Every structure is written in C-alpha cells, then in structure tokens.
Amino acid sequence: MLRKRLFAWTYPSLSARHEALVEERKRALFRRALALRPKRVLEIGPGPGPNLAYLTPGLEYLALEPNPFFHPELQRKAEAQGLRLSLLLGRAEAIPLPAEGVDLVVGTLVLCSVEDPIKAVAEVHRVLRPGGAFLFLEHVAAPSGPYRLLQEVATPLFAFFGDGCHPNRETLALIRARFPRVEVEAFTLPLPVVAPHVAGLAFKEG
Numbered sequence: 510m511l512r513k514r515l516f517a518w519t520y521p522s523l524s525a526r527h528e529a530l531v532e533e534r535k536r537a538l539f540r541r542a543l544a545l546r547p548k549r550v551l552e553i554g555p556g557p558g559p560n561l562a563y564l565t566p567g568l569e570y571l572a573l574e575p576n577p578f579f580h581p582e583l584q585r586k587a588e589a590q591g592l593r594l595s596l597l598l599g600r601a602e603a604i605p606l607p608a609e610g611v612d613l614v615v616g617t618l619v620l621c622s623v624e625d626p627i628k629a630v631a632e633v634h635r636v637l638r639p640g641g642a643f644l645f646l647e648h649v650a651a652p653s654g655p656y657r658l659l660q661e662v663a664t665p666l667f668a669f670f671g672d673g674c675h676p677n678r679e680t681l682a683l684i685r686a687r688f689p690r691v692e693v694e695a696f697t698l699p700l701p702v703v704a705p706h707v708a709g710l711a712f713k714e715g
C-alpha cells in the first residue's frame with residue numbers, strides 16, 4: 510500500500526510530461542472514438558485521469574482503478590468535466606461488469622502494468638458491445654536488437670519502481686489477436702527505454 514500511495518503521489522508529474530507529448534494524437538483519437546457516439550465509456554487504469562479532459566460532458570464514465578489513492582483526483586476531474594462517474598475498485602483482468610454493456614473502452618499506458626495482459630484484453634473484448642471500440646495508447650517492445658535487449662534488462666527495475674510497468678511487452682500483438690479490426694499508428698517519443706508507442710482503435714466484431 511505504501512508503494513501504491515507513493516506512485517499516486519509521484520505519477521501525476523510524469524503523466525503531465527507524457528501528456529504534453531501525446532496531446533495532439535490523443536485529441537484526434539478521442540475525436541474519432543466519440544464520433545461513434547458512445548454513451549457508456551469504461552476506462553481501465555485511469556490513474557489521475559489525464560483522459561477525462563477528452564470526454565464529452567454528460568457521458569456515463571466508469572473508471573476501473575485498483576489504486577484507491579487516485580480516486581479523489583478522478584472524482585474531482587469527473588465533476589469538473591461534467592461526467593457521470595462510477596468509480597470501480599478492481600482490475601482489468603476481472604472487470605466487474607456484465608458482458609457487452611459498454612460502447613467504448615479506454616486504456617492508455619495500462620496494459621504495460623496489468624499482471625496478465627492477455628486476460629485484460631479478453632475482458633475488454635467481453636464487456637464491449639458488438640461493434641464497440643477499444644481506444645488504446647501504449648508503449649510496446651521494440652523489435653529484437655540492442656534496444657530490445659536494454660528493455661529486457663530494464664524491465665525488473667521499471668516494474669519495481671514504476672508500479673508494474675513492463676517496457677518489453679508485445680501489447681499490439683495481443684490486441685490484434687483478440688480484435689478482428691485494429692487501426693493503429695506507431696510512433697516514437699523522446700523518452701528513454703519506452704519506445705515505440707502505438708495508439709489506435711480496435712473494433713469488436715458485430
């Protein structure tokens with residue numbers, strides 16, 4: 510619990526730096542997702558809530574966040590943004606919602622941190638309605654080579670100090686394995702170890 514509290518205290522400044530680097534991309538991605546007219550949006554691992562600003566006031570917003578020290582900030586931001594918030598304490602590997610009840614799932618910088626990303630992606634797919642979309646932005650493993658080797662070596666340190674973050678995950682392959690249609694862009698940010706990033710929308714069949 511001390512590590513969780515410490516992460517919730519230190520992460521917002523890191524998040525703000527990261528946000529400045531991805532803001533334009535996220536804005537375009539959320540615009541595209543909101544054009545699908547979702548009414549019920551679930552976010553897995555929202556942390557301090559950098560994505561709430563991209564959501565339209567009045568939406569039903571379910572925030573599944575296992576770290577309770579992020580909850581007060583999520584509450585504050587949801588209120589400021591005019592979202593109808595339900596805070597859920599739980600994990601993406603076992604989303605406490607029935608199947609096919611959500612129009613849009615959002616997950617940014619979270620599949621690197623969950624304990625079991627295969628289960629988490631399967632759960633995202635389960636709770637989405639047919640034709641629903643998963644908006645993702647993640648850093649993923651580099652192709653094999655010296656940079657990938659660095660990621661392998663750095664992963665235990667990142668996992669310990671970064672609340673379970675794994676720079677060596679092949680997350681895009683996991684998303685592609687579960688979703689029949691994935692629109693994705695890969696890009697590199699001026700950050701050490703965590704490169705490349707991928708961002709896009711994955712659509713459930715139906």
Ligand SMILES: C[S@@+](CC[C@H](N)C(=O)[O-])C[C@H]1O[C@@H](n2cnc3c(N)ncnc32)[C@H](O)[C@@H]1O
Nearest residue numbers: 524554555556576600601617618619622623624
């Ligand atoms: C690196 S932070 C990212 C926060 C935010 N999504 C962002 O884009 O800045 C990772 C978040 O995932 C959450 N998390 C970790 N394990 C999780 C799990 N199994 N299920 C859901 N969320 C999880 C953490 O509590 C944290 O809020």
